[in-house]
Amino acid sequence: MTAPLRPRRSALYMPGSNARALEKAKTLDVDCLLLDLEDAVAPDAKELARTQISDAVSAGGYGEREVVIRINGMDTPWGEDDLKMAVKAAPDAILVPKVNAPADLQRVAHMLSLHGASHDLKIWAMMETPEAMLNAAAIGACGRDPEVRLSCFVMGTNDLAKETRARLMPGRAVMMPWLMTCVAAARAGGIDILDGVYNAFQDDEGFAAECAQGAEMGMDGKTLIHPKQIASCHAAFSPTEEEVAWARKINEIFDLPENADKGAIQVDGKMVERLHAEMGKRVIAIADAIAARA
Structure with missing residues (x-):
């Protein structure tokens, strides 16, 4: 039986080290919450963030919002403990950073099974490295393998710009080949895909334009860094x-x-x-x- 569609128009990053933000997230009109243990959390705050996210997700109260925990990479000192915590907290999905190849997702899926994770716990993949762009089709194909649990791509355009030395310019012309490659790979794998963040969160006009561009490209939604971006995002990614x-x-x-x-x-x-x-x-x-x- 096909699972019902879930709107993924907006996905807001919330730092796990900010307890007030985790509580405020329960009141926001957002489709997905990306509770972050990785980029938004300093090394000396990783354990605090892990504890706070564990408590928040376990307590619930997020309603219909899709709750996703972004863990640290499995090659870091925090990754395995993040994953164990996430299994116990039971969010909707785990967001894996810096996925380079199918093996990265297969490793996480294997560990989820070892730790007794419910099969309802899905995997989302950050697409943010040169290797990921070259292997996008193979990574996307994991969406057809139920054992891997992959259900969504998340574009990490800031990291991709850093790793490739490409410039993030208005219109994103230099990013377009990678973005559209990942859209095609996601569709071939039967999964969703979310566009990268827009850094200038005070630039309402520029943000709205990039949302419209993402919708035209076939993205299912966009990742956000500030609650004020939610309304414009929903306007762009909702059917009229x-x-x-x-x-x-x-x-x-x-x-x-x-x-x-x-x-x-x-x-x-x-x-x-x-x-x-x-x-x-x-x-x-x-x-x-x-x-x-x-």
Whole structure:
């Protein structure tokens, strides 16, 4: 049975070392919470952050928000303890940083099984290294292997810029080949993909433009660094009323008995193929899932 779609329009990073932020997250109108043990936490605060995230996730109170814990890499002094904590706390997913190849995900999946993790605990992969860009197709293919648990890519554009020495410029022209490669790899693997962060969180216009770009590229949503970015993000990645109405209309028409064997029909002066109806079903499902969260 296919799992119901979950809106992943917005995914807000929250530092695990900030107890007040972890509590505030329970009140934010965000689809996903990325509770961070990695980049946002200084080395001397790692253990405190781990304890605070463990307590917060175990206590619950996050409602319909998808809760994801970003652990430190398994090659760091903190990675294994982070993973053990996450298994006990039981979030929706674990976000693995700096994934370079399928073996990185397979190792984490194996450790999850060893520690008795529920199979409902999924893996998300940070795509943020040159190796990941070269191996994107193979990493994405892990989404077809239920043992690996992969359900989402997260673009780490800041780290990718650092590692490649590419410049993060308005329009992201130099990033586009990597971003679209990862979109294709995610779709081939049957998983979701979230766009990278926009650093200038006071630049509302620039942020809205980048959200629109991500939606045009086929991203499912965007990672955020500040709560003020949530509303614009939702506006860009939510189906419009017109899109939902059109999707419902063409599906209703294709469902008529006289159209059962047709691959294309005319609707309001436009030729519409059955594939458009299938695309519309996803639009409707996402719209219904968003409405259910309200």
